[in-house]
Amino acid sequence: MAGDWGRWTIAVLPPALPAAGDKTVKRALIVLLIAVVVAEQAWLLAPLVKSWIFPPREDAAAAGRRVAESLGCFSCHGPGGSGGIKNPGGRDGVIPALSGGEMMMWASSESELRELILYGRKLADEPEERSGYAAGQGTGRAIVMPAFEPHIGAGELELLIAYLGANSGLQFPSEKPAAAGLELVHELGCFRCHGPMGTGGVANPGSLKGYVPGFWGQDYAELVADRAELRQWIANGISDRFRDNPLAGMVIERQAVKMPAYGEFLSEKEIDTLIASIEWLAAAHWRDMPVP
Ligand code: HEC
Ligand code: HEC
Structure with missing residues (x-):
C-alpha cells in the first residue's frame, strides 16, 4: 500500500522534483551535496590561499x-x-x-x-x-x-x-626637489590613502591584499620597478606593465579605491618633485630621523 502511495505521489508531483525513494536520484543528490561542500570549503579557504601567495605586509x-x-x-x-x-x-x-x-x-x-x-x-x-x-x-x-x-x-x-x-609630519628631506615634492604630497593628500609617510595599510575592499600599498618594502618593489614606472603610476594611475597584464588589470579595475591619474592636473616639474619625494620615502631615511 505504502508503495502505491509513493507511486501516486510521484505521478502528481511535477517531474522536476525527484522522488527521494529512488536510489539513483539519492546517489546523485549525495554527489551534488559533496560537490557543494567541497566548493564551499574551497571558497572559505580562498582568502587563506590568497594571503599565502600574496602575503600582506604591515608596517x-x-x-x-x-x-x-x-x-x-x-x-x-x-x-x-x-x-x-x-x-x-x-x-x-x-x-x-x-x-x-x-x-x-x-x-x-x-x-x-x-x-x-x-x-x-x-x-x-x-x-x-x-x-x-x-x-x-x-x-x-x-x-x-x-x-x-x-x-x-x-x-x-x-x-x-x-x-x-x-x-607627525616632522621629517623632511634636505634635498630641494624631494622637499618640495613632500610638501606637495602632504598638500594633495597622498598619505590619506597611502598611510602616513607612505606606510600603507589603509583599507581598500576588492584589492589584491585588501589595503592600499605603501611606499616601502616588497609591496612597493613589486609595483614600481623603476623611475619610469613611478611616473606612470602618478600620471596615469597605473603602470603600463600592470595595465598590460590581464590578470593584474582585472584586480585593479575591480578594487573600490583606485590610484588617481594626476597627469593632466600637474606640471612635468611637479611630477618630477613628487617622484623625488616618493624615492626619498622608499629609501626609508626618514625612519632614522628623531621625533620629536
Ligand atoms: C580624553 C581625551 C583624550 C584621549 C582619549 C587621548 N588624548 Fe592625547 N591629549 C588630550 C589632551 C587634552 C591633550 C593636551 C594635554 C592636556 O591638556 O592634558 C593631549 C595631548 C597629547 C599629546 C601631546 C600633544 C600632541 O598633540 O602631540 C600626545 C602625543 C597625545 N595626547 C597622544 C595621545 C594618544 C597616543 C592617545 C591614545 C592612546 C591619546 N592621546 C588619547 C586628550 C586625549
Ligand atoms: C584615493 C586614494 C589615493 C590617493 C589620494 C593617492 N593614491 Fe596612489 N594609489 C592608490 C591605490 C589604491 C594604489 C594601488 C594601485 C593598484 O594596485 O591598482 C596606488 C598606487 C600608487 C603607486 C604605486 C606603488 C605603491 O606601492 O603604492 C604610487 C607610486 C602612488 N600610488 C603614488 C601616489 C602619489 C604620489 C599620490 C599623491 C599625489 C597618490 N598616490 C595619491 C590610491 C591613492
Whole structure:
C-alpha cells in the first residue's frame, strides 16, 4: 500500500522534483551535496590561499594606527589625529592634533612622548587627576590627556610611537626637489590613502591584499620597478606593465579605491618633485630621523 502511495505521489508531483525513494536520484543528490561542500570549503579557504601567495605586509606605523584606533585616541585627537576637537579652557581652546608638527610643542624627546601616553603628562610636570570622575577637575580645562598605562598591551607603546613618528609630519628631506615634492604630497593628500609617510595599510575592499600599498618594502618593489614606472603610476594611475597584464588589470579595475591619474592636473616639474619625494620615502631615511 505504502508503495502505491509513493507511486501516486510521484505521478502528481511535477517531474522536476525527484522522488527521494529512488536510489539513483539519492546517489546523485549525495554527489551534488559533496560537490557543494567541497566548493564551499574551497571558497572559505580562498582568502587563506590568497594571503599565502600574496602575503600582506604591515608596517609598524600602520599597526600603530590600529592600536590608536582601538585605544580611542581619535575620539579626542580627531580623525587620523588631525585635531580640531574643542577643549574649553585648554591651550587654544582645542585638543592638539597628533600631526602637522604639533607634537613638538608638547614633547621635546621620544621619552617625553612615552611619558605623555603612559601618564598623561611629562613626569617633570605637576601630577593631576587623570582618571575616574574627578579627571581633569581643578585643572581649568574640560578635557585632559588620560594616563594610558593600565590600558596598553605588550608591544603596543612601540607601535604607537612608530605611528606618531610617521604621522607627525616632522621629517623632511634636505634635498630641494624631494622637499618640495613632500610638501606637495602632504598638500594633495597622498598619505590619506597611502598611510602616513607612505606606510600603507589603509583599507581598500576588492584589492589584491585588501589595503592600499605603501611606499616601502616588497609591496612597493613589486609595483614600481623603476623611475619610469613611478611616473606612470602618478600620471596615469597605473603602470603600463600592470595595465598590460590581464590578470593584474582585472584586480585593479575591480578594487573600490583606485590610484588617481594626476597627469593632466600637474606640471612635468611637479611630477618630477613628487617622484623625488616618493624615492626619498622608499629609501626609508626618514625612519632614522628623531621625533620629536
Ligand atoms: C580624553 C581625551 C583624550 C584621549 C582619549 C587621548 N588624548 Fe592625547 N591629549 C588630550 C589632551 C587634552 C591633550 C593636551 C594635554 C592636556 O591638556 O592634558 C593631549 C595631548 C597629547 C599629546 C601631546 C600633544 C600632541 O598633540 O602631540 C600626545 C602625543 C597625545 N595626547 C597622544 C595621545 C594618544 C597616543 C592617545 C591614545 C592612546 C591619546 N592621546 C588619547 C586628550 C586625549
Ligand atoms: C584615493 C586614494 C589615493 C590617493 C589620494 C593617492 N593614491 Fe596612489 N594609489 C592608490 C591605490 C589604491 C594604489 C594601488 C594601485 C593598484 O594596485 O591598482 C596606488 C598606487 C600608487 C603607486 C604605486 C606603488 C605603491 O606601492 O603604492 C604610487 C607610486 C602612488 N600610488 C603614488 C601616489 C602619489 C604620489 C599620490 C599623491 C599625489 C597618490 N598616490 C595619491 C590610491 C591613492
